Amino acid sequence: MAAPGENLRINPDRLWDSLMEMAKIGPGVAGGNNRQTLTDDDAKGRALFQSWCEAAGMTMGVDTMGTMFATRPGTDPEALPVYMGSHLDTQPTGGKYDGVLGVLGALECIRSMNDLGVRTKHPIVVTNWTNEEGTRFAPAMLASGVFAGMHDQDWAYARKDAEGKSFGDELKRIGWVGEEAVGARKMHAMFELHIEQGPILEAEGRQIGVVTHGQGLWWLEVTLTGKDAHTGSTPMNMRVNAGLGMARIIEAVHQIAMDHQPGAVGAVGQANVYPNSRNVIPGKAVFTIDFRSPDLGKLTAMRERLEAEAPKIAAELGLGISIEAVGHFDPVTFDPGLVTVVRDAAERLGYSHMDIISGAGHDACWINRVAPTVMVMCPCVGGLSHNEAEEISKDWAAAGTDVMFHAVLEVAEVVS
Numbered sequence: 001m002a003a004p005g006e007n008l009r010i011n012p013d014r015l016w017d018s019l020m021e022m023a024k025i026g027p028g029v030a031g032g033n034n035r036q037t038l039t040d041d042d043a044k045g046r047a048l049f050q051s052w053c054e055a056a057g058m059t060m061g062v063d064t065m066g067t068m069f070a071t072r073p074g075t076d077p078e079a080l081p082v083y084m085g086s087h088l089d090t091q092p093t094g095g096k097y098d099g100v101l102g103v104l105g106a107l108e109c110i111r112s113m114n115d116l117g118v119r120t121k122h123p124i125v126v127t128n129w130t131n132e133e134g135t136r137f138a139p140a141m142l143a144s145g146v147f148a149g150m151h152d153q154d155w156a157y158a159r160k161d162a163e164g165k166s167f168g169d170e171l172k173r174i175g176w177v178g179e180e181a182v183g184a185r186k187m188h189a190m191f192e193l194h195i196e197q198g199p200i201l202e203a204e205g206r207q208i209g210v211v212t213h214g215q216g217l218w219w220l221e222v223t224l225t226g227k228d229a230h231t232g233s234t235p236m237n238m239r240v241n242a243g244l245g246m247a248r249i250i251e252a253v254h255q256i257a258m259d260h261q262p263g264a265v266g267a268v269g270q271a272n273v274y275p276n277s278r279n280v281i282p283g284k285a286v287f288t289i290d291f292r293s294p295d296l297g298k299l300t301a302m303r304e305r306l307e308a309e310a311p312k313i314a315a316e317l318g319l320g321i322s323i324e325a326v327g328h329f330d331p332v333t334f335d336p337g338l339v340t341v342v343r344d345a346a347e348r349l350g351y352s353h354m355d356i357i358s359g360a361g362h363d364a365c366w367i368n369r370v371a372p373t374v375m376v377m378c379p380c381v382g383g384l385s386h387n388e389a390e391e392i393s394k395d396w397a398a399a400g401t402d403v404m405f406h407a408v409l410e411v412a413e414v415v416s
C-alpha cells in the first residue's frame, strides 16, 4: 500500500467550526455538553451529522441499534469498506470532544478527500456508534457491543434508564431505529480517533498517541439492603445502615485498586441511597464499581477480591447484598499492522508521537473483535475528560485527524 504524500492535510478551521457547531446541541451548564444518548438533543445532533454527511456526498445507512454509517464510494464496490468513527453521545457533564472529535474528524477526512479529488479503491464509511457512554443505559459501548456479538439486541433494547425508560422505546421515540441488521456489515479496517482522556501525552509533550492496547473493565452493580429508620431516635446498635455499608465498600474498592499498582484503577461514580431523606437511615444503597487494568490477571483479581470482601462488610452490618456484573471487556490488543501504519503516518507527517494504552473504553475495543482495528489519540488539557471543562487545542485536533487521514488513505488504497 503506497503512503500518501505528506503534503495532504485536512482543513483545521473547518474541523474546528464543525466541533463548535455540534457543541451548540445539548449544551451543558459550564461550557461542555449534556447530549445523552437517545434524548431529543441526541436526535438533533444525529440530524446535523447526517446533513453534513449528505452535503459531503455520502449516503447514510442506519442499523437497528441506531448506529449511523455514512458511505463514500470507492472505485471497487466489492472491496470491503474502511471505517472511521466514534460517538456523538456525551456524559451528563461531558466535554465537547470526547467521541465527537472521532466522528467529526472522520467527516473532515472525507471533506478533505473531496477537496483534493482523492479516489480510493475501498469505500470509506464514517460511523456514529449509539450509546458509547453507557451513562443513561448501561453498559458503555452498547451498540458496538451488539455489533460485535457481545450483547443480544433484545437484551440491549430492554436496558432501562433511571426513569425506567427502555433503550428500545427511546430509540423508537426519537425515530432512529434503522433497517440494517446489526453486525451485518463487514469491515476491511476500523479507525477511531479520540482524545486521550488522560494526562500522559500532554505531560510527555507528544501530539499523537499510537494506541497499541486498551485496558479491560468490570462494572459491578452492588445493591445493599438494610432498614429505613429514624436517624434521631434509633439507637446506634439497632441500625441496619445501607449507606454505611456503601461507604465501607467504596473505601475497599479504592484499597483494592491501590493494592494492584501499577496499572490498576477503581472507583464508584454512580451511587444512590434510598429513600435519600435527610432524617432516614438508608435502607437501601445501589452503586456501580468501575475496575480497570491493562493486565487481565489484575483485573480478575480485583473483581474476585471485591466479591470476597463486600459480603463480609455487609454481614458485619446485617445488610443483604447482591453484586451484578453490568459491564465487562477484557484488555484489548489492537491490530499490530494498523498500529504500524498509524505510527509511520505520524512519523511521516512530522508529529511527535508515542505508543500508549487507552485508559478509557471505546467502541474500537469491541470492533477489534470483528475487524482489524486501531486508535489514534491526541492530548487533552490536563488529561481532563468526563468534565465540562474538557479542552483540546485546534492543533492537537488537526494533528490527530491528519494522522488518521493518512492512515486511512493508505489502507483504503488511493487510486488517484
Ligand code: HGY
Pocket (backbone or CB within 6 Å): 132, 133, 134, 140, 141, 359, 360, 361, 362
Ligand atoms: O467508560 C469509558 O471508558 C468510556 O468513556 N465510555
Ligand code: MN
Pocket (backbone or CB within 6 Å): 087, 098, 099, 132, 194, 362
Ligand atoms: Mn469516548
Ligand code: MN
Pocket (backbone or CB within 6 Å): 091, 098, 133, 386
Ligand atoms: Mn466518554
